[in-house]
Amino acid sequence: MGENILVIHGMRRGYQNEALQRFIYRLMKESGINFHITFLESDINHLYNMISSLVKQGVHEFNIVPLLLFSAKHYLQDIPTILQHLKNNYPYIEYQVTQPLGTHYHIVNIINERIKNALYVSPSISKIVFIAHGSERYKQPNEQLKQVINNCNVANKPINMVMLYGDYSYKKRLPEILAEGGEILVVPVFLYDGFLVHKMKSEIQYMRNNSCIEFTKSLNFHPLLELIIKDQITQLEARNHVPDTTQFS
Incomplete structure (x- = not known):
């Protein structure tokens, strides 16, 4: 099973990242899953820094869960670029990325x-x-x-x-x-x-x-987002456990 990495955009300055962390922890507190919160914009909890730290602790498999609604620049370019950079530095790591929340x-x-x-x-x-x-x-x-x-x-x-x-x-x-x-x-x-x-x-x-x-209000970390995140992680884990039937053909 991979380590679950929740990725949100965030900001480099101000207190928004701290507020977002509180919202996410509150959302996921009853989920029963272990996870780490990372940001695309952060001097401390940046996606690259978080995974690098976990790799040095012996973690080699990751489930990347972008808390993004649609497939745009952050999903299609920024996150893949960071992950490829990590793969270049740590060739033995494995990762999967969930679909956008939307x-x-x-x-x-x-x-x-x-x-x-x-x-x-x-x-x-x-x-x-x-x-x-x-x-x-x-x-x-x-x-x-x-x-x-x-x-x-x-x-x-x-x-x-x-x-x-x-x-x-x-x-x-x-x-x-x-x-x-x-x-x-x-x-x-x-x-x-x-x-x-x-x-x-x-x-x-x-x-x-x-x-x-x-x-109307935005989604505002609606409780159903917890189910979405859990479901996406479950789908990734299930994909990992699908038997490779090619070896029997």
Whole structure:
């Protein structure tokens, strides 16, 4: 069994990493799994430093669990680059990487819950807008968010998607949606309500004109995230125990 490494983006300065650690420990305290929290942005608990330290303690197998929603730069470039650097320095280590959190079916359940609660409070909402981080370079986040939208079935209302970055830029697309009128529910598909989400909400409020806009909360370390993480680790471990039938052919 590999050592479980939870990877989150984080920040080099300020207290955000400490706050994120508290949220994750609180989320996973009843999970029954051992894990280490690492960051892509950190002077201390950086992914490379954490694994290097564990290797020196005799650990050679790792389950890498990116706490990222979609496949963009951090998932497709940053983490693989760090892992390859580790492999170059420690050729005997083995690692597996789980899929992004947003590809798991429980993410849809969390979002459906957010929408259902919002519609209960504001039944006059006429359309829904999903907003995620997006990417200037990679198209996968667009396709993965579309899949999430296709699987959301809690409301019989039109759903649009916009992104902070990339082809679906909210600064270009949202004014067109707002111009259609009606009460709009904006659903931030982010791990937590951090700086980017608060900045985005402020900018959308400025764009609203006469439109009525409501916001749901982000995922905010919903308890179902614990099940998602456990399920992803279980799938990795199961893959390790699949017998190699080629030796019998």
